[in-house]
Amino acid sequence: MNLTRYQRPDLGWAGFGRLSSLRDELDRLFESPWTELARTSQLLSGWSPALDVHEDKDNFVVQAELPGMKREDIDVSLQDGALSISGERKVEKKYEEAEIYRTERFFGKFQRTVTLPTPVAADKVKAQYKDGVLTITLPKTEAAKPKQIDVNVN
Amino acid sequence: MKTIVQAEPKAAAERTEHQEFVVPVVNIFETGDGYALEAEMPGVRKDGLEITLEGNEITIIGRRATEPVTGELLFRERSAADYRRVFELDPAIDTSKISAKMEQGMLTLALPKSEQVKPRKITVSD
Numbered sequence: 001m002n003l004t005r006y007q008r009p010d011l012g013w014a015g016f017g018r019l020s021s022l023r024d025e026l027d028r029l030f031e032s033p034w035t036e037l038a039r040t041s042q043l044l045s046g047w048s049p050a051l052d053v054h055e056d057k058d059n060f061v062v063q064a065e066l067p068g069m070k071r072e073d074i075d076v077s078l079q080d081g082a083l084s085i086s087g088e089r090k091v092e093k094k095y096e097e098a099e100i101y102r103t104e105r106f107f108g109k110f111q112r113t114v115t116l117p118t119p120v121a122a123d124k125v126k127a128q129y130k131d132g133v134l135t136i137t138l139p140k141t142e143a144a145k146p147k148q149i150d151v152n153v154n
Numbered sequence: 155m156k157t158i159v160q161a162e163p164k165a166a167a168e169r170t171e172h173q174e175f176v177v178p179v180v181n182i183f184e185t186g187d188g189y190a191l192e193a194e195m196p197g198v199r200k201d202g203l204e205i206t207l208e209g210n211e212i213t214i215i216g217r218r219a220t221e222p223v224t225g226e227l228l229f230r231e232r233s234a235a236d237y238r239r240v241f242e243l244d245p246a247i248d249t250s251k252i253s254a255k256m257e258q259g260m261l262t263l264a265l266p267k268s269e270q271v272k273p274r275k276i277t278v279s280d
Contacts, residue, residue, distance in 0.1 A: 050232045056225030063223070065196035065232055068260030095190065101182035105194060114229075131219065132196035132259015 047106030067132035118144035175238035188266035196259035
């Protein structure tokens with residue numbers, strides 16, 4: 001049997017190599033688009049669908065990306081001026097026996113909450129689920145709408 | 155190694171440089187009959203899909219049918235870019251029998267294997 005002397009890895013270089021690749025990873029992470037970042041945070045905390053929030057003078061519009069769900073598996077609720085979108089994406093049974101090549105999609109429960117900056121008329125909130133995008137329109141209460149006041153200057 | 159619906163070939167990645175796309179997340183399963191590929195493309199309708207086959211490379215493009223929302227953007231996480239992803243197909247797939255379905259922003263591709271490669275039982279004669 002041959003005995004070869006154990007050679008310690010050159011820590012200086014190895015360390016450097018590892019550090020720089022970590023740095024590259026970080027750089028790549030920060031260069032990548034928002035969705036990538038959102039996905040990275042999903043890895044840490046289950047999954048959370050991506051949201052957009054728009055505001056005009058009458059409404060808030062919240063849009064959430066929820067591809068491949070069933071309407072009945074999505075819950076939308078409004079409480080104390082906070083809109084909550086929750087639900088569960090169930091694992092499909094039909095592929096239970098199949099061999100898996102890639103699983104990038106997220107399954108399980110999710111919840112997102114958006115606190116609205118001004119009061120909304122809870123009874124007039126509308127939600128629509130189309131093409132995998134949930135759109136919720138929340139009309140502002142009359143009191144919350146911006147008003148124009150005419151000032152007469154004499 | 156078995157070739158499957160695999161990662162994006164290099165040449166295809168280079169072609170995307172001039173236009174910005176997001177990569178849809180996918181799940182890929184293999185059953186005895188073939189493969190099933192599910193790609194998440196929220197905001198894409200059936201008519202926004204472009205699926206092209208070139209040799210044993212399949213390209214999936216999904217163009218968003220975004221209805222513009224008026225008003226000020228308070229919070230943004232969604233991308234406006236279209237989706238694109240290229241897969242190399244297992245030669246066992248019968249490319250003439252590929253079918254696609256689009257449901258609530260999720261594309262499901264059925265990629266059946268050709269009859270010759272499907273597992274089958276051989277009866278032993280006396």
